[in-house]
Amino acid sequence: MSKTLVQPIGQKRLTNVAVVRLKNHGIRFEIACYKNKVLSWRSGVEKDLDEVLQSQTVYSNVSKGILAKSKDLMMAFGTDDNSKICLEILEKGELQVAGKERESQLSSQFRDVATIVMQKTINPETQRPYTISMIERLMHEIHFAVDPHSSSKKQALEVIRELQKQFPIKRSPMRLRLIVPEKNMSPLMEKLNAWNASIASKEVSGNHLSVVCEMEPGFFRECDSMMRNWQGRLEILSVSVHVDEDAHVNDYEDHETAPSSFERQPVDSVSELNEVVQNQLTISTENANAGEQVKQHKCSTCNALVGDAKQYRDHFKSDWHKHNLKRKTRHLPPLTLEECMTDIELDDAKNDLKDYSF
Structure with missing residues (x-):
């Protein structure tokens, strides 16, 4: 009695791939891509299509290796050119993830x-x-x-x-410097009062009034428009002002959230931050001159003296050190404290200008 040999159906299975799926005219189409390449293509980082697509083939099911039918491609896309269809699916399709x-x-x-x-x-x-x-x-x-x-x-x-x-x-308030002609002083003060703005300083220089104030971000666009109409000038000193008082352990829910040091001084601007550091160095130097053996530690990343052992440890947690560390990895020279904080504030201002509509 002869036996019939049953051959398995040939089936190409694609695994460990990123699948982009697009549904058109009620029919599902898929393409097989390399992982982490789809987002790079959509953001414009990756330009080579061969680095994104594992094959310029349109499937109805990638995992089972089932190819899309030509009549379905013609009905959904008006062409059966797999290269053009792959581009459309790559741009409009939804990336499937596990x-x-x-x-x-x-x-x-x-x-x-x-x-x-x-x-x-x-x-x-x-x-x-x-x-x-x-x-x-x-x-x-x-x-x-x-x-x-x-x-x-x-x-x-x-x-x-x-x-x-x-x-x-x-919302945490913004700190702004408003400079207007002296004739607009009264309207400006009325507006600031209407906005419940907190005035930090007011100075008259020549025919201009300079006001440093803190206000809600929601009034920024109106304030900027007003300054343009008055031919004044608006400067962003800080995009988000926080009152950093001495922290206590009870203010934090757990030890992971609580900072390791609770002696942080309130610092709101670059000049104040610079002054705090200088005062710390001065105190350390005076203690050393008084007979105490206080060792000055130098940070090689920032190329600066940062005080005693405690100040040295705190320095490694500061934005100054972290910013210079990023520059060091890019083979860039370190910045001074004032240059660093100015650089950070400018970056924050550029990133957040779009958010002031609220």
Whole structure:
């Protein structure tokens, strides 16, 4: 009795790939791409299509290796040219990711949104920012869900609006310098009072009035338009002002959130920060001259003396050291404290100018 040999159906399975899917005319089309290359292509970083596509072939199911039918391609795209169709799917299609990978991405973006909310808001009672863990807990209470197709900054502003409806939280004020002709002094003061702006200093120089004030970011566009009409000048001194008073352990929910040092001095501007550091160095030097054996430590990354052992440890946590460390990895020379803080503030100002509509 003869036996019939049954041959398995040939099937090409593509695994460990990034799949981009597009549904057109009720038919699903897929292309196989290399992982981490789709986003690079869409952002303009990657230019070589061969580095993005594993094959210029259109599938109806990539994992099973089932090719799309020519009649379906003609009906959906008006052509059966796989190269052109692959480009359209790559630009308009939805990137498919695994469950754990999607969960990781959403968790990371949730943290990013919470961080931005923390940086842009304060407790109206204490005038200090909430901790990141508290912001995350409040976001869970309002049932915030991350939108992977929207930017973190845009979602952060929406979160702030929702939080303000239920919790005591407000946008941290901006610090501005307004310079206007002296004839506009009275209208300017009336506007600042209407905006509940806090005036830090006021100085008359020649025929111009210079006012340093803090105001809600929501009034920035109106203020900028007003200064243009008056032929005045507006300078952004700080995009987010926080009152950094001495912190206490009870202000933090857990040891991971609490900072290792609670002797931070309130610093609101570059000049004040520079003055604090200089005072610390002066005190250390005076103690050494008085007979105390205080060793001055030098940071090789910043090329500067930073004081005793405690100040040396605190220096490694400072924005000054972190910024110079990034420059060192790019083989750039270190910046002084004032240059560094100015550079950071300029970067923040450029990134946040779009957010002042709220």
